[in-house]
Amino acid sequence: MLYLGLTNVLFFLRYSLARKAALRRQLYFFVLAVLFVFSAFRYQVGCDWSGYYSQYLVAANLDWSSITEFREPIWWAILSWIQSMGWPYPVANIVSSAVFFLGIHVLAQRQPDPLGFLVLLFPILIINMPMSGIRQGAAIGVLCIAFVAFIDRRLLWFALWVVLAAGFHASALIFMLILPVATGRYTWSRLLLAAILAVPGAFLLASGDAAEVATSRYIGTGIESAGAVFRVGLLGLSGLYFFFFIRNKWLRTWPQDYSLASIGAIGMGMAILLVPVSTVIGDRFGYYLIPIQAMIFARIPFLQFRANASLHAALPYLSLLLVFTVWTQLSWHFQQCYIPYQTWIFGFPGGDPLGF
Numbered sequence: 235m236l237y238l239g240l241t242n243v244l245f246f247l248r249y250s251l252a253r254k255a256a257l258r259r260q261l262y263f264f265v266l267a268v269l270f271v272f273s274a275f276r277y278q279v280g281c282d283w284s285g286y287y288s289q290y291l292v293a294a295n296l297d298w299s300s301i302t303e304f305r306e307p308i309w310w311a312i313l314s315w316i317q318s319m320g321w322p323y324p325v326a327n328i329v330s331s332a333v334f335f336l337g338i339h340v341l342a343q344r345q346p347d348p349l350g351f352l353v354l355l356f357p358i359l360i361i362n363m364p365m366s367g368i369r370q371g372a373a374i375g376v377l378c379i380a381f382v383a384f385i386d387r388r389l390l391w392f393a394l395w396v397v398l399a400a401g402f403h404a405s406a407l408i409f410m411l412i413l414p415v416a417t418g419r420y421t422w423s424r425l426l427l428a429a430i431l432a433v434p435g436a437f438l439l440a441s442g443d444a445a446e447v448a449t450s451r452y453i454g455t456g457i458e459s460a461g462a463v464f465r466v467g468l469l470g471l472s473g474l475y476f477f478f479f480i481r482n483k484w485l486r487t488w489p490q491d492y493s494l495a496s497i498g499a500i501g502m503g504m505a506i507l508l509v510p511v512s513t514v515i516g517d518r519f520g521y522y523l524i525p526i527q528a529m530i531f532a533r534i535p536f537l538q539f540r541a542n543a544s545l546h547a548a549l550p551y552l553s554l555l556l557v558f559t560v561w562t563q564l565s566w567h568f569q570q571c572y573i574p575y576q577t578w579i580f581g582f583p584g585g586d587p588l589g590f
Contacts, residue, residue: 238562247353251349255347265353266335266352269360275327276576276577277578281366282366296317306404309369309372324582326368327368330369330372333375335364338352341378341381341529347535350531358524359374359524369403374399377399384493385493393410393413405518405519408519409522412497464561466506466520469506473502479546480530480534487536494529495530498526498529499526499530501522531551
């Protein structure tokens with residue numbers, strides 16, 4: 235299968251370059267370009283292909299003055315712009331993928347191993363977001379830039395990027411709740427302050443239109459995400475691994491972004507609590523945390539372990555490969571949405587410019 239084969243190639247490439255840091259950095263840009271093209275120029279691939287086509291049609295009749303009335307005004311402005319230019323629907327995938335990979339690139343440049351960070355995103359995040367849930371995929375890209383602002387302790391820039399991410403997918407506003415600890419490494423007193431401030435913030439988010447839509451769609455409706463237990467479960471285990479095995483090592487080695495890694499690990503554990511309420515909501519929230527998970531995973535080879543260092547370094551790749559293999563082989567959802575992979579980079583199949 236193409237997806238499983240590509241994952242193995244990417245993981246093997248990272249393994250074969252384990253001791254060649256300079257070459258890894260050079261090949262990173264090539265792999266980034268390949269994955270962008272693979273995502274942006276897909277054709278009738280992804281579970282949300284038809285859903286976003288419907289939005290594309292609606293955008294043809296939008297008045298620019300009414301854009302701000304939508305929950306995700308940036309996204310609707312983009313669709314309206316594509317329509318006004320007379321461009322076909324698949325162009326929306328190029329724009330959303332460009333935003334996603336730009337944000338991923340900004341965060342990757344802060345990593346000691348950008349290639350490892352990138353390839354760890356492919357099996358779950360890249361396939362599910364910029365290749366399917368493109369609005370949230372774009373939001374995740376912008377949020378990655380917000381994470382960099384968080385690392386740099388630039389509070390206002392962090393808030394601005396989160397608001398821009400919400401312009402693509404309103405659920406990104408949940409990350410405003412960590413604003414109180416965006417000015418430096420958190421202490422337990424800061425965490426308590428954040429928790430206190432999060433109460434009214436969470437209430438406002440829960441009472442907003444986006445939360446109402448999510449509740450009406452996903453809670454008590456029978457709509458489930460069958461793979462959420464595995465994806466969110468892996469996130470939860472990642473968070474536990476961080477705190478039990480590498481938290482202190484990380485603090486000594488990279489104190490500047492310890493706050494982001496540790497808060498992300500806490501969020502990974504919290505995502506599990508959402509699954510019994512709604513597998514879809516838990517899954518959607520978990521996708522926002524996968525860049526932090528990949529950041530943690532990709533840095534494990536650079537930490538000092540007293541024993542089994544190679545096993546620790548290999549464990550993230552083996553775990554992701556196992557979860558991805560089970561998903562691709564047993565999920566009818568995957569078979570229906572992603573197979574066969576097609577591209578329109580050499581022209582639209584059947585000459586249909588809209589993809590239908």
